[in-house]
Amino acid sequence: MPDNRIKEHPVLDFDRGKEIYFEFEGKKIKAYERETIASALYANGIHQFTESKKMHRPRGFFCAIGKCSSCIMKVNGIPHVRTCITPVEEGMKVERHSAQPEIPEIEPEPYPEPEEKEVEIAVVGGGPAGLSAAIVAAEFGGDVHLFDEGDSLGGQLVKQTHQFFGSHKAEAGTRGIDIGTDLLEKAKEMGVKIHHNATVLGYYPEMTLTVDAGGKLEIYHVKGIVYATGAIENYLAFENNDLPGIYGAGGVQTLMNEQGIIPGRKVLMVGSGNVGLIVSYQLLQAGVDVVEVVEAMPHIGGYQVHASKIRRAGVPINTRHTIVKAKGDYEVESAIIQELDEDWNPVPGTEREIECDIICIAVGLQPDNHFLRQAGCDIEFVRELGGFVPIRNKDMETTVEGIFVAGDAAGIEEATVAVLEGRLAGAAIIQRLYGTSEDTQKEKEKAREGIEQMRKGPYGQMPRRGVKVCTIDEEVC
Numbered sequence: 414m415p416d417n418r419i420k421e422h423p424v425l426d427f428d429r430g431k432e433i434y435f436e437f438e439g440k441k442i443k444a445y446e447r448e449t450i451a452s453a454l455y456a457n458g459i460h461q462f463t464e465s466k467k468m469h470r471p472r473g474f475f476c477a478i479g480k481c482s483s484c485i486m487k488v489n490g491i492p493h494v495r496t497c498i499t500p501v502e503e504g505m506k507v508e509r510h511s512a513q514p515e516i517p518e519i520e521p522e523p524y525p526e527p528e529e530k531e532v533e534i535a536v537v538g539g540g541p542a543g544l545s546a547a548i549v550a551a552e553f554g555g556d557v558h559l560f561d562e563g564d565s566l567g568g569q570l571v572k573q574t575h576q577f578f579g580s581h582k583a584e585a586g587t588r589g590i591d592i593g594t595d596l597l598e599k600a601k602e603m604g605v606k607i608h609h610n611a612t613v614l615g616y617y618p619e620m621t622l623t624v625d626a627g628g629k630l631e632i633y634h635v636k637g638i639v640y641a642t643g644a645i646e647n648y649l650a651f652e653n654n655d656l657p658g659i660y661g662a663g664g665v666q667t668l669m670n671e672q673g674i675i676p677g678r679k680v681l682m683v684g685s686g687n688v689g690l691i692v693s694y695q696l697l698q699a700g701v702d703v704v705e706v707v708e709a710m711p712h713i714g715g716y717q718v719h720a721s722k723i724r725r726a727g728v729p730i731n732t733r734h735t736i737v738k739a740k741g742d743y744e745v746e747s748a749i750i751q752e753l754d755e756d757w758n759p760v761p762g763t764e765r766e767i768e769c770d771i772i773c774i775a776v777g778l779q780p781d782n783h784f785l786r787q788a789g790c791d792i793e794f795v796r797e798l799g800g801f802v803p804i805r806n807k808d809m810e811t812t813v814e815g816i817f818v819a820g821d822a823a824g825i826e827e828a829t830v831a832v833l834e835g836r837l838a839g840a841a842i843i844q845r846l847y848g849t850s851e852d853t854q855k856e857k858e859k860a861r862e863g864i865e866q867m868r869k870g871p872y873g874q875m876p877r878r879g880v881k882v883c884t885i886d887e888e889v890c
């Protein structure tokens with residue numbers, strides 16, 4: 414079996430924990446205790462995790478953060494397990510699904526009565542916005558419980574090896590991974606109760622949450638909620654777009670920068686926004702060849718500084734080009750790209766075949782806020798913020814009193830804005846529950862000023878227009 418784990422990296426050290434073994438379809442597989450099942454399989458050269466229901470087409474992972482169900486497998490006899498967020502364990506038995514897995518014939522254990530708990534503030538999501546909200550609410554004396562379905566917290570920050578831009582007050586010049594670690598440390602220091610591997614399943618009136626805490630159902634009666642579940646990667650329609658080897662840019666980052674596994678040898682990057690450019694650079698850092706970046710727009714979408722870095726490394730960026738087909742029987746072997754005319758139509762005769770084993774899709778994100786819809790919050794489609802977003806006031810409180818939102822779940826913007834919105838929501842929820850104080854007011858004003866600064870730049874214009882549409886108050890940042 415190959416071992417595709419990164420041995421040396423210019424920025425990152427990988428602490429994988431103890432060596433363990435599990436079984437995949439009768440074969441003994443080496444893994445490390447901090448790996449997920451999907452990454453352990455990937456490290457051993459296994460890229461097909463499941464198959465499609467009707468056509469039995471092979472499927473690999475896509476998002477690697479539990480949001481797309483592309484990686485579901487049978488684990489210890491239980492089907493439909495999201496292997497990208499399930500930690501691997503010694504002796505575990507993992508199998509690929511048949512097209513439509515049968516319900517296992519397992520004698521169910523008597524289900525224990527769910528534990529009911531009363532707490533003050535629940536924060537859903539442990540990325541930059543959720544951690545920041547939790548820290549501020551705890552700083553002001555709140556009893557804060559933070560739920561995240563992953564094993565590690567920090568959201569997208571823990572995959573980001575580059576330094577942030579913006580103002581120094583907003584962590585400019587610091588690497589994303591360091592910001593993520595600092596936020597987590599601070600949350601622990603402030604006494605935030607952190608629940609790992611805890612999926613919030615649903616909202617019930619009045620202010621009740623059900624949580625799957627590692628297979629155990631728990632019920633939380635809360636006084637207020639900050640919802641910060643981030644975003645889902647957008648997908649792209651083209652022929653054969655479901656082959657293993659076609660992954661979201663965030664999925665590739667998770668595999669490479671968090672789990673320390675080389676995604677492939679040659680990558681075609683689709684999309685030249687900041688994510689596409691930064692992930693291209695990170696792939697080069699990990700020793701992977703980025704063959705080309707294609708961009709459907711007539712100009713590069715991200716910062717010139719990121720584009721220049723990868724161009725200097727010899728990676729061509731072709732605007733007005735897109736992918737039209739992936740080739741390969743069981744996984745990607747090459748891609749066909751084509752030029753687009755001014756009306757976005759492919760120009761006949763401009764097709765070109767690119768040899769690659771990974772096609773990385775970096776065509777934007779959309780807010781992940783299903784839970785808010787379930788809770789009855791008013792939602793509106795705002796193109797400038799990436800899709801459907803909750804209507805809120807200037808304190809980030811939704812139309813359901815006591816439910817706040819922050820970060821990408823409120824609209825797609827920079828991670829720095831997510832941190833500041835988290836701080837704003839953290840102070841505002843304390844005010845909602847215990848009344849206004851000079852300090853909470855100051856905290857809110859500071860956060861708003863920071864957001865306003867971030868939205869003054871050229872990349873802030875679009876979100877600035879967007880928040881005007883979905884914010885009830887006249888005064889927005």
Ligand code: FES
Nearest residue numbers: 475477481482497
């Ligand atoms: S849910 Fe596992 S790859 Fe998306």
